[in-house]
Amino acid sequence: MKLAQIFKDFEEKLIVQGEEAESLSFVYRSLKNLSFTDFVFALQQELTEEEKQFVEEIYKKLAAHIPAQYIIGHAEFFGMQLKVDERVLIPRPETEELVELILAENPEVNLKVLDIGTGSGAIAFALAKNRPDWSVTAADISQDALELAMENAERQNLDISFIRSDCFSEISAKYDIIVSNPPYISRADEVEVGLNVLHSEPHLALFADEEGLAIYRKIAEGSKDYLTDGGKIYLEIGYKQGQSVPALFMENLPEKRVRTLKDQFDQDRMVVIDDGGN
Numbered sequence: 001m002k003l004a005q006i007f008k009d010f011e012e013k014l015i016v017q018g019e020e021a022e023s024l025s026f027v028y029r030s031l032k033n034l035s036f037t038d039f040v041f042a043l044q045q046e047l048t049e050e051e052k053q054f055v056e057e058i059y060k061k062l063a064a065h066i067p068a069q070y071i072i073g074h075a076e077f078f079g080m081q082l083k084v085d086e087r088v089l090i091p092r093p094e095t096e097e098l099v100e101l102i103l104a105e106n107p108e109v110n111l112k113v114l115d116i117g118t119g120s121g122a123i124a125f126a127l128a129k130n131r132p133d134w135s136v137t138a139a140d141i142s143q144d145a146l147e148l149a150m151e152n153a154e155r156q157n158l159d160i161s162f163i164r165s166d167c168f169s170e171i172s173a174k175y176d177i178i179v180s181n182p183p184y185i186s187r188a189d190e191v192e193v194g195l196n197v198l199h200s201e202p203h204l205a206l207f208a209d210e211e212g213l214a215i216y217r218k219i220a221e222g223s224k225d226y227l228t229d230g231g232k233i234y235l236e237i238g239y240k241q242g243q244s245v246p247a248l249f250m251e252n253l254p255e256k257r258v259r260t261l262k263d264q265f266d267q268d269r270m271v272v273i274d275d276g277g278n
Contacts, residue, residue, distance in 0.1 A: 004043040010059040023068045027058045030072040078126035082152050087144040091122040099126045109133045116180035121149035128158050137161040167218040174228045181236035182215035220248040233273040242268025249273045
């Protein structure tokens with residue numbers, strides 16, 4: 001039997017389990033450090049017992065709804081390789097669009113930035129890498145998440161400040177930019193969440209009360225005391241929240257402009273609160 005055959009068999013089983021068939025080859029190539037060409041060549045080789053066991057172990061983890069990035073131990077984000085495990089959410093491509101927006105709209109130097117709910121540190125690190133003169137603070141309610149983010153900061157050789165805080169509970173400074181990709185999924189929408197996300201990723205970082213709006217409300221109600229004059233807020237939102245999240249900020253920051261922006265899939269994905277002018 002060739003390696004290709006066992007891949008075909010396990011990929012078909014993964015589809016039945018509700019998982020993506022492509023995850024098997026992604027994890028295999030990553031763990032073996034194979035290029036696509038090397039992988040195609042390997043598929044035509046006769047299967048050894050050792051290889052069979054290796055592929056089967058990957059399949060078992062994927063079938064148990066463990067995300068591929070947790071199995072290989074890292075995720076790619078904005079050109080960085082970040083360590084991820086069950087302590088943090090896996091960074092998503094949509095969040096890269098939020099980072100791109102912040103960088104495009106803020107060419108200024110020496111800005112102070114607060115990332116609320118930093119998780120793996122993805123947003124904070126991407127901003128710090130691309131704006132080395134910015135002062136970036138990463139906050140999270142989870143000490144476990146902060147410890148992982150600190151590991152990532154060290155690996156990326158970034159000078160980031162970290163603070164354990166429930167939104168603004170431990171924050172005292174004012175910031176030019178407040179950014180957050182908070183938990184925003186309503187418990188009522190749990191059925192829309194993939195099984196590997198639901199079974200493995202931290203629910204503290206996924207779900208929020210008030211139909212997913214609880215953390216946005218905290219930010220909306222508290223942010224005025226932590227923004228500099230002309231300060232801005234950038235938020236990632238769920239695709240159903242293009243009206244409800246802006247409404248919170250219009251109510252609490254009536255002097256500000258509030259924009260809802262779509263992602264590459266034409267879904268409401270970002271809310272920006274600023275003084276206008278962009």
